[in-house]
Every structure is written in structure tokens, then in C-alpha cells.
Amino acid sequence: MGKNYIEPNWIKNSIFYQIFPERFFNGDFNNDPSNKVNWGGIPTKDNFFGGDLKGIIKKTVYLKKLGINAIYLNPIFKAGKNHKYDTWDYFSVDPSFGKESELIDLVNKAHSLNIRVILDGVFNHCGDGFWAFKDVLEKGKKSRYYNWFFILGDKINKNPINYQTAGGCEYLPKLNINNPETRKHIFEAISYWTKNAKIDGWRLDVPWKIDFDFWKKFRKLVKKINPEAYLVGEIWRDPEFWIFNDTFDGIMNYKLRDLIIDFCIKDSIDAEDFDYELRYLSKILGQKIYFMLNLLSSHDTPRILTLANNDIKKVVLAITFLMTYMGAPMIYYGDEIGMEGDNDPDCRRTMIWDEMLWNKKINNTYKKLINLRLKHPSLRTGKFETLLVFNRFYSYLRSESSDNIIVAINAGERQPNLEIPLSNEISTYKVWFDILSEKYFKVLNDKLMLKNITNYTSYILKPVQTSRDIK
Secondary structure, three states: OOOOOOOOHHHHHOOEEEEOHHHOOOOOHHHOOOOEOOOOOOOOOOOEOOOOHHHHHHOHHHHHHHOOOEEEEOOOEEEOOOOOOOEEEEEEEOOOOOOHHHHHHHHHHHHHOOOEEEEEEOOOEOOOOOHHHHHHHHHHHHOOOHHHEOEOOOOOOEOOEOEOEEOOEEEEEEEOOOOHHHHHHHHHHHHHHHHHOOOOEEEEOOHHHOOHHHHHHHHHHHHHHOOOOEEEEOOOOOOHHHHOOOOOOEEEOHHHHHHHHHHHHOOOOOHHHHHHHHHHHHHHHHHHHHHOEEEOOOOOOOOHHHHOOOOHHHHHHHHHHHHHOOOEEEEEOOHHHOOOOOOOOHHHOOOOOOHHHOOHHHHHHHHHHHHHHHHOHHHHHOEEEEEEEEOOEEEEEEEEOOEEEEEEEEOOOOEEEEEEEOOOOHHHOOEEEEOOOOOEEEEEOOEEEEEEEOOOEEEEEEEOOOHHHOO
16 A cells, blocks of 8 residues: 555445446436336346436435445446446546436435445447547558557448457447557546546456556546545455555455355355465455455346345345445345346346335345344454364354454354354353344353254344343
């Protein structure tokens, strides 16, 4: 961490909600795409449903009531596809989402509710409708923007493709970000939105495809405008290169997601393996672990309920760990009501607003655990200590000063009885209350006694301070 930068400590107290704008809520029918299909239809790579910024504004109260205090928006700049990762204009909000004034209204509304907003930055590539690329398409090597891209030959060919793309996608030409004019244009856009919209940070798309030098200068630019801006990278593998070299504050913690899924959903690792991997990841991240963006689902993955084959018990285990671990938890829109969906585009279904169709068990679990996390500093900034590892049973303590929470996850079959060893300090509490089952458990001989542990169940226990706390 560069000593001249302020860490965005608000992240430690944040609960993020990821919104795919095109699929969240249609708040303005006047800006709908001409080829819009009915809300609730089957998503494809190419169809549109009409979600927009006004829709998000109208649902900020829903987010506040849920307990959300930070929003991550997928791309909102003018583009051709429904996902908007094919930018056509870095200085314009996509017309189907609204106007620049509506983005500002959204940020202002969110801020009035103490909700932060970060945008998705796509700077490795643009779309084939980007004005500079279109100029090269028309003029070839005579275009002043020819060197903004990586082209073999005097003109652009799409069959076969003779220019560098993102992932081999012909409509996603890669930007030559090392070209001074290209970099200047991108930095001006970054500066414009960071200043004018007063956003709280950026999530950065496929950052490994761009030189570190760009990201260091990007960081310096953004932090000069907003020292507390949160910069989080889409990193699927090794995180350390991205958080200790004056680049990002945190990453999307896909490594942690893999571990949660392997332990809670797939049954492919036991508690001993889980604990080892968590310790290893924690050692790599150090104090930066509190700035990670932890997730179970995203626009790039199947939804957690689908991965679990609709096994709600297993999903609750995963939610329990997500909401009680170090780092900022992020909820992918609709996960909190039990939406399903396989890989893209199926994971990008329209949000379900009919509460009769919500999964009440999952929804109530999210509500309860969000509220718990907001109430207990131990779950946000506290220390993490493993208490018991036994086959597929895993228990840990989160502690901050006098605030103590014990979490126990049984990711396997029924256990008759287990004894969780406690330190002298917390064993002074003789009774613990499980927030999930609303049952009480006693401490005997410095051990918390759990009896008749059912399969695939979790406990979140807080100490009973006095006899009056017992219901």
C-alpha cells in the first residue's frame, strides 16, 4: 500500500449489492429499446428487457430496507449489447438506461440513504460501435485512430479477424492503452465520472490484460479526486500482485467463492481442507482481507441456488459463511430471494418483484444475517479464529473487543454431539444463543456443547450476558 493513499475504511462496514441494470427494474418505459421483450422472459445473449437507472432509483428504498449500504453497477455507458461491456461512448450513459442526470440522481439518492455506488470500468476493450473504431473501419490506416487498436494490415477485416480482441469476440476490439492519445481519452472519462457523478469507486474489468503501469496511474488519478474511492479488480486467481503494488484496494474474491462452494455446496473438500485453504488465503492477504469483495454469484457465474441443485440447506450454509467472514459481502441481485440461473445468459434473468414467488427461507436468512452483520462489529472488523475442525464440521470465532460471535457449520451428515473448545476469556459465558434456531446451548468445562446436530445446518451463537437475556 502506497503511504500517500488513504484506505477506504468504509469498505469494512459495507454490504454490497450487484445490479445488472438491464434486468433489475424498468422505471421508465419511454427509453425502452425497440426490440424489448416481456419482463420475465428467457434471457438470451441479445435480448433486452428495459431495466434502467430510474428503475434502480425507485428501488433504492428496497435496498435500504434490506440493509444494503453499497451498490456495484455493471456497465452503464453507451454500448450495443445488453451487458454494456462493449462501450461505444465513454462519456455517455446508454440511452436505454437514461441520461447522465439520472445517473447523478441515482448517486445522490443512494448517498442520501447512506448507500455508496461504484461503477464498472471496461478499459481493456471497447465495442465495434466505438466512434474511433468506426473511423478506422471506414478509413483504414489513414485514420488518425489507427494506432488506438492492434491491427494487422492496412484495414480492418472481420472474417477472418485481423485485429486484437477481448476473448476472440469480434465486436470487442482491444484498445491500445499504451498509445498516449488512447490513454488520455480513457483517463479523461475516468476523471469525468469520478468528479461529476461523485461515485465512490470503480470495479475494473479484466485488469490482467492491461499493464500495471496503467493501473498505478489510474489509481493515482482516482485517489486524487476521491481519496476514499474503492478500487476493486476482477481477479479470478492470485490476488497478491494486485493489492500490494499500488494498484487496487481489493479484488472480487473468486478464490474464496471457490472454497465456499467446494465445502458448502459440492462436498468436495472437508473441514480440514477448508480451514487450511482459508489460513493460506488469509496469510497472503494479511490486513487487506478486510477489503476483499466476497461473493457467491455474479453475472459471470451460475447462481448459488442453481449450483446447489436447489438444496436450500446447502445455500444457507454458504450464506452463513459469506455474511460472517472477513471482507465485504456482495449479494448478486435476486440471490436474496432465491433466484435461479445457470451460466450466462441464464444467470442474468430479470429480477422477480412478485413476493409470492420469493423463496422465503433464503430471503429471511439474508435479512437476518445482514441485520446481524450490521449490528456486530466483530463480524465486520473483528479477528477470525478457528475453534473446531472435525470431518465436515467447521467452527470459528469472530471477536472485536467484548463482541463475540461463534459460527458453526455442519456441511455433512448428522452429528450426535460435539464439544467446541473455548478460551478462558469467552468460556466465562455459560450460555450461548443461536440466532438461527433460537435455541440455547450451555458451556461445560470450557466447552460449548452442541447436541443433536442435524445434517447441513449452521449456528450463529452469541453469548447470553445475563439471565434476563434468556427468553
